[in-house]
Amino acid sequence: MKQAREIESVARGIRFEPDASADERILSAAQGALGRRAHVPYLIQTHPVARWIMKGPLMRLAVAAAVVTAGTRIGTYFFGGIPGVVWAVVLRKINGFTTCVFRSREVETSGPRPNGFEFAVEKESKNYRSEAYGSFSEEYENGRLARRMYTLLQEKQRLYFGIGTPKVCFRSPVSEKDIEEFQKCDPRQRVARVLTGDYVEIGTDVIEGKPVRGAELRDPSVLVPEGTEVPPLDDFFIRLWIDIQTELPVWMEMSFVMKGSPVRRTTIEDQFEWGVPLEESLFQPEIPADYEVYDHDPSKKPPDSTPKTPLEEAFARHTLEEPYLGDFDHLELPDVSGLSLLGVDSKAPKPQVRLLGRTGIFMTHDACVAKWPRYEGVRDRLGQELQAKLCIDTLDVNGLVTTGIALRNLFWELGGCLSDTAYPYIYAARLLDEIAHEKAPDDPAIIDQLVESIVAYEVLYYWSDPEPKKPERNPLYTALLGDLRNEQFVLLKAKVKHGYMLTWRDIVRCCDLLMACRWRKDNATALEVVRLLLDQAPRVGWTYELDRLRSCEQSLLAGESCHEPGTFMGTAADVHLTQYDRRPRSFQGPREHRQSLLPMHLRHLKS
């Protein structure tokens, strides 16, 4: 270490971690101190009389009405003589305005996770609302204008277009029901919901130099219409802060964690301007001349997937009983936790890294994978090491595949494609699957495993330079992966000739092949696959995508490309799951991702 840069580099790598017990002890002592401090009356409690009166919703409304009538002096009496805000006056005041401008910020964060990553999304928008014209919003990403959105009440239209590429604008009609929904999203409605709910006062503060008084509501049922099921949320709150002098809302924030998710979502609305004049021209969108306009009808919902015949019911049941990639689930996995490969120290402490936004996650992912040595370059050495450490020549096909699955799991545990040190395990999984495939080339389940090991780190397109260039397609998908799925299709055709009935796993493989055909511009094979599915799918009860298959056949006959039917859909959109995007639909990934997937024909099971 002779150079300053070397010294700094070593210093940056030094990390110390307190023991888990120390973490608990420190946090417990700090929480204790916080608890003791909480007895200091920084919260202004509502007067007991007012609390008693405000218990029932009817009584609350009656009192609110009375307060409105009687004015601020009586209100002050009800709230124990505290000067300042009378909440009912706030409601009356904001209901007197027909326009409102405000800033909205949304933050989603997974918090620091065990693999060293924290995933986050931050969005900001400026919103203009008018009772007469509708709304106009400008959304910003990393400080740059990203898109404009309009809801136009007079034209009964919604418009949405991004700034930059792709140059497209989406337009959809607005129904009466949409207008009702639109009104519910009005900040005035949210203020009313808080103030007619079981709120508590949370004292005073200063926002942007102005003294404010707050109210907090912890009941998530305010989010949904009466009689509707309340979403499963943890630690939900809405806080409303009112400028003491103007008696107008200046800050409204809502925060919650979806049950079972590591992601906290927080929305803040502030910089309110109530009753400012908004010109009609603000609500007259200017779509750039070179933009393509797509008409979209959101009232067209996807078809109902609930099975209607015994055959469809049986197919749905088999899909759940024999999931895709589940062929080896009944076998025990070997313990590979202590295995070290290619001289990489996978247990080296990891610095905490915060990844912001989809593009940020993609770029970090691609930059990380680009640093790994190529699989072809280390394959032979890896084979020798696996032989020396696991005696792989003594393993049968099941042994090879289960070891591959265990190594793939370890790869994900160590951070997957965002880790500098996890790659030997996914390369080893791929190698073992390749050997198993050589030993049993006619087993489609082994090809599934091999495909999974490859797509675990080979993404559909790279995002090395998001602007102005387009993402680059991964040629592997037209070559190796297309060939592997084609092998399975050849095997399937032969079996179908002998009376074999298609399963969900076969359909997933066929749809992957259709994607590869689209990329290869191989319409002949695609047509063969579509026709086999059209012929066989109704016989086994997979009818959900028949219409799409028919239109696909027509497109292919006309010499056009077609988009394959969907196989899996995500049930959650947590920001940390973005790292598993850009894969074929068949990709299952680690457990957290696999659990978030649902076969499209079972979408009726979506909670």
Next chain:
Amino acid sequence: MLAFEDRLLLRELNHGSGDALRRIYQKYGRELFTIGVSLVGDRDLAEDCLQDVFVRLAESAGQIKIASNLKAYLASCMVNRARDKVRREARRASRVGAVRDCAGPARGSAVLSPPEQLVRDEQAAALLDAVGQLPREQREVFVLHAQAGLSFRDIAVVQDVSLRTAHSRYRYAIEKLRELLREGT
């Protein structure tokens, strides 16, 4: 300007949220602990410092006003606690007659245990040894800038010196470290 998320966390903490306190700890606790160990050279003492920092943070909830940078603020608290601890330890050692280098904290594998988890390579161990031999001001600047990634502007505030002085101290620290590490090899 204070980062958006930190601003939210502080607002929550100021309203007595235990969850916000836990999230601040999760976000910055490890970095602060690294600063602590590097400054005092002892895991137990560093844990004590970290506890003090978070207990004081909790006690101040409701009155915390940070305009610029939460991490720098917490690092500054950690540095102050570390200074106090080293001073106290030195006094205690002199009372019991122990021979100890008061210019810097004690170093060595026994102190920085467990070595297999924490100090993985010899270079890092050698560097930590050398850092322990730096004068306190230089050691702080080096740890805060090179290890914790704080800007010189933030460090100048922590040490209550000019930006230029913070820069100079860092330069001297690097020169001294190069010398010590050369001697070591």
